[in-house]
Amino acid sequence: MEASTTIRKMMAGNKIIVPSYQRAYSWETPVEKTDRNTQTDVFLSDLEEYSKSNAKNPYYFGHFLFEERNEKFQVIDGQQRLTTIVIFLSALFTKLKTIRNLNEGEEELYEDMVRRRGTIRFSTVDYDNQLLKDYVIEQTKTDHNGLDTESARRIVRAFDFYKKKLLDKPEEYLTRMLSIVSESNCTTHPVQDESEAIQMFIFQNNRGKQPSNLEIVKAQFMYNVHLHSKDNRDELIEEIKNRFEKIYKSISSIGYRINEDDVLLYTLRVHFNSLLETNALDKIDKALSGQNSIDFIKSFTRSLSVSFEHLSVFFVHHEHENFAIHSLITLWGIAIALPFILKAYRYGLSISEIGTLCSSLENLVFRQRLIGTRAEIPSRINDVFEKFTENYKDISPIIARIESMKTRSDWWWAYWNNEKLKEALQGGINHSVAKYILWKYEVYLEQQGKSGYCPTRFDKIISPELEHIAPTTEPEIKPHGYDNYDEEFRNQYLNCLGNYLLLSKSHNCAVGNISLSRKLATYDHNKQQREVRNLVSENGLWSKEIIKSRKDKIINVIIEIC
Template sequence: MEALKKLIEPKDKSVREVLDNIKYSIDFFQREYTWERKHVEQLIIDLTEKFFANYEKNDHHYREEVENYTRYYLGSILLCLKDGKKSIIDGQQRLTTVTLLLIYLNNLQKGKTSEIKKVSELIFSEKFSKKSFNMQVEDRADCMEALYNGEDYDPNGKGESVKHIVDRYEDINELFPDDLKEEALPYFIDWLMEYVVFVEITTYSDDDAYTIFETMNDRGKSLTPTDMLKGYILVNVAGVEKKDKINEFWKSSIFELKKIEETEDLDFFKAWLRAKYAETIRPGKKGAENEDFEKIGSRFHSWVRDNKEKLNLVVSDDFYNLIMKYFAFFTKLYLKIFEATDKLIDKFESIHFIEERGLALSIYFPLLMAPVKPDDTEDKIDKKLQLVSYFLEMFVVFRSINRRNYSHSGIRYTMYNLVKEIRNKSIEELAQILKSKVREFEDRLDGMKSLVLHGQNRRFIRFLLARITTHIENQSGIPTKFNNYVDPDLKKPFEIEHIWANSFEEHRDEFEQRDEFENFRNSIGALLLVQRGFNQSYGDLSYEEKLSHYYGQNLLAKSLNQQCYDRNPNFINYIKNSNLPFKYHQHFKRKDILDRIELYTAICEEIYNIEKFDLIVSGNEE
């Protein structure tokens, strides 16, 4: 028994107990950090839902009450303790992500009266005045240091793990809910540290660690919710021939979904059932029970069994038709939508854009699928997808411009109600509903006046500049693609360019305070996209010195230069037809930035115009 205890010691440990002043190395064979945005998104959704099931916003809910909150299990981590040092054999993806979340929370709480000092001790520790991160991976140290200090970090050429770390940190920044950033923040941090729990499995030799690792990862797979749903359907279908037909069709369809990712079938069923059948939504208050939309997210196979009347499943043929008609149709629709998320497809650009902007898949897939019916023509299907995706692009862009995020927890109730509202609607009905929703938007393009670049919105600013640049180029007959401006893997990718060099002294005639200068320098009207190398070559020059070089860049940059307005008939015609306030700028002062903000806003008004809904319906959209 003692030998067995020495071989393996599983213990429940909180995030604090796992990370507090403890150093970890990462085994060489699983060194790369590979989590994608959707993994971070799901983690934040799960943590947020569990937290808000306990938290109550009122004057009598004190932080001591966090002690009574329920736990959330993050799964197991496998460690090897040898010669007094701990190495991570399995679990570094979650530990790295939790560390990134802690860094984000630590930056978020800085300066607040409720600041929890011990958060930093879970990220790094000091010995003999030397600071080192608790996750000890040498090639990540500079990146982690920059993130911890709230600084920008360029991962170019630093390796796959570093790139993913920077990207996932930006994802956390975009996905973390607004309603956790103020009063609830110290409660959430306390709960995360003390009641988010790992099962820590410790071994004492490499051989034992790898044996356990292989056993954990090679054991027979248990039945998935997809398998259990198929079993329930087949039990209720009469006749061997029909059962066999369903079984073969099911296997081929699931195979197509799994080509995307091993668990894509689970995401499909959640999207389909929410889009077409879910009715009830859990209210956002303490102690509220899960309803249709939430139950589908956790155990959709059980939900179908318990709610067969909502799916009109009465006799054997109903179960047969559910698969051979509805499942067949909606798997094709799902794959069509997914293709549009992955690459720019004519008419479906907005689907790609909402994926690019990181709207939760659990939100936008049900919304896109909700109005579509199996008897719709291909033209009707396309128009419905266009209408919903354009609405969603407007929603995420307007919120981003006004410094509001669109985390799952912040918009789920509104968006799931919209799923029900647009379900099975005609094209005309759908357009009217979506136009009325746009008119109700609290956030509009007025926010452009105060939109500035900062460490947390760099990806959005790049997106918006790419959208503006691509739009005016396409309208001027230049066939550029949006992805040209946002693809980080190009030999010379595009970067955000400050039109003003970072030289306060050169602008003292207009600014007394550096803060005001920085605010104008970082405002949207003072920014462009240029290819890597331009800023390094010309970034420190005055505007007048680099103006001629802008003419060799994209149309938005060219438009600063007088030459752009000579012998450029397509661009000139576009200006005349659109009445956009384009003009060249011999000098670039404070007033010129305000003029460019006005121009960028007018371009966005052309891109995001409520009249486009009617153009989509009529088939006259460009």
């Protein structure tokens, strides 16, 4: 490969692969029409802007770093751009072939950048490569079944997105875009020594766009092994690669639910047994500068792999089996809870015990999120976290501490007690939190007088939205059935729990800004809707008194169960 080249020349005659210890495809694609600035969308819009500009200099695709091994080029940096280029070109050639047969020059471009006979120019990580081949390159697969990883789903979404974008484009547009991509400039740096490739990756990304902390840590670990390990360097490098392959598979299965750098930090807190650890890179740098750096790399890489494996089970499998786990995950912002969860899995606690722990932690997370105090929680619970060990797996001290925080009134602990919670529930509430509260209230209503009842999961509510029973804008047609829209009603009653209702998106769109009697007639889909309907007598008003009474009941229930 030449140091300064074009996309076509870089790919022609070469076999470029993404090794499985590297990140799988992670670029996002617009899902809704309102989505903007996703990477695949920006990729195309940048090309289109360049096309309109009539610029004389070729488009520049950036720098690519490779390790040359066995006549193949392993991508160290630039795999996201390369994957997207191949997906886009495949969609472009597919569309062009519906208009006419490719001419000789276009056939050569296809062979140089996509496929020549049985040789596909680019391969992604092993576990997604067959999907890339079947769905994007050969297009023998047309359905969305069997997409086991989030990265596979991203590949499919990107290809579908570009096919749709190119569907109505004329031949002139397609040939212009093909010319721009194939003739685009790029720079490459192929190396044959792995330690040099890793060093280059660290050097580049310390001076450019930062990769994730997890990527930096992986590179640092491998580079340190190359520098300091003597007897079993190759074995340890292989072990790190295998563990990161497993990590990236777990990341792909977890998908959007958690940030990989957050998992790095949670693992650090578990590894060093302290919730007070806040800077993963600094802590790891100090550990790597010590005398036992190789031992640390081995143990911490193992810890990382185990954390991602357990979180994959937690988010993907147990969330569907255990309602308490589902309930905690539904409440976003559960960072304080996850180090406890990671320990519980490591120590082999049963799913029932983990569910009990999740219920208790959910109460704490909910109070922290709703009350919004600047007081920090980790120092209040770090001691029970430290004592929760392999030799002492009892979760009761953790649960007891959280229960005590609900009632304690001394200043160090009083930030999250029932009185503070009651105060926080009085006025307007963040809509996502309000939806969570009303879902918990719905579950409470469902369980009254019933035993062994399977509660409604939050994800069974189709596109849940928050409805104002008395609409924020007073209906023009009168009588409308709502109380007088005076200043007190607008300021104190419209935006409070008593006037909120949990509806599906379609139901919310259907009711709109209509009269109370018509709206109540639609309230028959769940317990709280029917309860609201029964609160109003025939031809009665949705009054301040009813709203206050309902708000007080919801608050009392939430304090009781949370």
